[in-house]
Amino acid sequence: MEERELLHTDGLSVGYHGKELIKEIGISLKMGEIVTLIGPNGAGKSTILKTIAKQLQEICGSVYVENTRLCELPEKELAKKMSIVFTERITPELMTVADVVAMGRYPYTGGLGILTPKDEAVVAQCMEQIRISPLKERNFMSLSDGQKQRVLLAKALCQEPEILILDEPTSYLDVKYKLEFLSMLQEMTRKKKIGVLMSLHELDLAERVSDKIVCVKGKNIEHYGMPEEVFTDGFVDQLYEITDGTFQEKSGCVELKKCGGIPEVFVIAGNGTGSFLFRQLQRNGIPFAVGILGKNDIDYPAAEALAVQVIAAEAYQDFERQHYEAAKQVMCACRKVICCQTVFGSQNVLNRQLLQEAEDCGMEIELWQK
Numbered sequence: 255m256e257e258r259e260l261l262h263t264d265g266l267s268v269g270y271h272g273k274e275l276i277k278e279i280g281i282s283l284k285m286g287e288i289v290t291l292i293g294p295n296g297a298g299k300s301t302i303l304k305t306i307a308k309q310l311q312e313i314c315g316s317v318y319v320e321n322t323r324l325c326e327l328p329e330k331e332l333a334k335k336m337s338i339v340f341t342e343r344i345t346p347e348l349m350t351v352a353d354v355v356a357m358g359r360y361p362y363t364g365g366l367g368i369l370t371p372k373d374e375a376v377v378a379q380c381m382e383q384i385r386i387s388p389l390k391e392r393n394f395m396s397l398s399d400g401q402k403q404r405v406l407l408a409k410a411l412c413q414e415p416e417i418l419i420l421d422e423p424t425s426y427l428d429v430k431y432k433l434e435f436l437s438m439l440q441e442m443t444r445k446k447k448i449g450v451l452m453s454l455h456e457l458d459l460a461e462r463v464s465d466k467i468v469c470v471k472g473k474n475i476e477h478y479g480m481p482e483e484v485f486t487d488g489f490v491d492q493l494y495e496i497t498d499g500t501f502q503e504k505s506g507c508v509e510l511k512k513c514g515g516i517p518e519v520f521v522i523a524g525n526g527t528g529s530f531l532f533r534q535l536q537r538n539g540i541p542f543a544v545g546i547l548g549k550n551d552i553d554y555p556a557a558e559a560l561a562v563q564v565i566a567a568e569a570y571q572d573f574e575r576q577h578y579e580a581a582k583q584v585m586c587a588c589r590k591v592i593c594c595q596t597v598f599g600s601q602n603v604l605n606r607q608l609l610q611e612a613e614d615c616g617m618e619i620e621l622w623q624k
């Protein structure tokens with residue numbers, strides 16, 4: 255069954271002082287969906303989120319919350335439907351964590367802002383969910399950035415929104431809390447059927463948690479689709495114009511820029527035995543070559559990113575004589591061979607022969623294990 259649409263934009267242009275920054279933005283958010291904006295610094299992710307959250311005026315086109323235009327929704331009605339967490343820090347003087355979280359209940363309280371027992375229960379439940387209950391008596395201003403971020407998330411949840419708008423919600427969180435927070439978002443979208451629209455800089459996490467990805471770059475939305483449609487090989491390097499290193503879409507890993515030049519070291523690796531060594535050589539500024547590796551080997555992506563040359567066989571194909579000859583030629587021009595493998599299986603006989611060849615030629619050989 256198709257889920258209900260919570261929000262969509264129609265011909266939306268956003269920007270500042272009447273000047274368009276990004277135009278023709280067509281985003282839709284359904285119940286139970288997580289949609290993530292990615293893109294380079296300054297691309298306009300926050301500007302889009304602020305416009306959708308009614309903190310900036312649309313330059314052209316409209317944002318619709320269900321079928322009502324944003325500009326026609328009274329503030330308190332909007333606050334019951336949408337909560338917002340932006341990176342700009344609030345600086346509440348002399349407020350405890352519990353007070354800040356309770357601010358999220360304001361759409362439900364009367365003019366005096368008095369909390370009912372139900373409001374109190376929601377505040378306590380949200381603090382529990384974000385695991386900040388032990389901090390509840392602390393002065394908000396005395397917290398670390400990561401702790402503040404979690405308090406603001408609890409405040410947003412307290413609004414019991416259908417739509418949650420988050421600008422870089424994980425930027426200050428450590429890896430444990432990043433994973434915990436994103437898992438919680440997933441659970442909430444599944445169980446409570448809320449929709450989440452957020453921006454993230456962590457592309458690996460964006461790929462894993464999002465139902466749809468919106469790539470913001472230049473004057474338009476460059477791509478909009480499911481992660482598997484967007485994260486195609488080489489896409490991130492191109493989106494961010496990465497020149498000093500690579501992003502590997504399949505693993506979500508980054509590698510630093512390879513050391514160019516003539517290979518000094520020849521590495522025999524495979525089955526994950528080599529990736530740490532490749533990075534160590536890169537850190538030490540030593541150009542190296544790798545062989546023979548299958549393109550399906552888990553060492554292959556790091557080898558391709560960091561080695562000057564990789565003698566590789568097609569995925570799931572046997573290593574052949576031609577690979578051996580090519581590898582031998584490159585190896586013999588190196589000053590040293592490092593072998594990470596201790597076991598040579600039937601598919602790997604030619605690598606054992608390479609090692610033997612190095613020994614026969616009197617090359618310096620190092621056996622390496624992480």
Ligand SMILES: Nc1ncnc2c1ncn2[C@@H]1O[C@H](COP(=O)(O)OP(=O)(O)OP(=O)(O)O)[C@@H](O)[C@H]1O
Binds near residue numbers: 295297298301
């Ligand atoms: N108040 C403002 N007035 C004018 N221009 C602004 C204003 N705020 C931001 N900008 C500009 O709008 C552009 C987009 O900024 P925005 O903050 O939306 O980018 P972003 O994609 O969220 O960036 P980041 O990843 O660095 O957070 C930038 O060039 C920025 O300098």
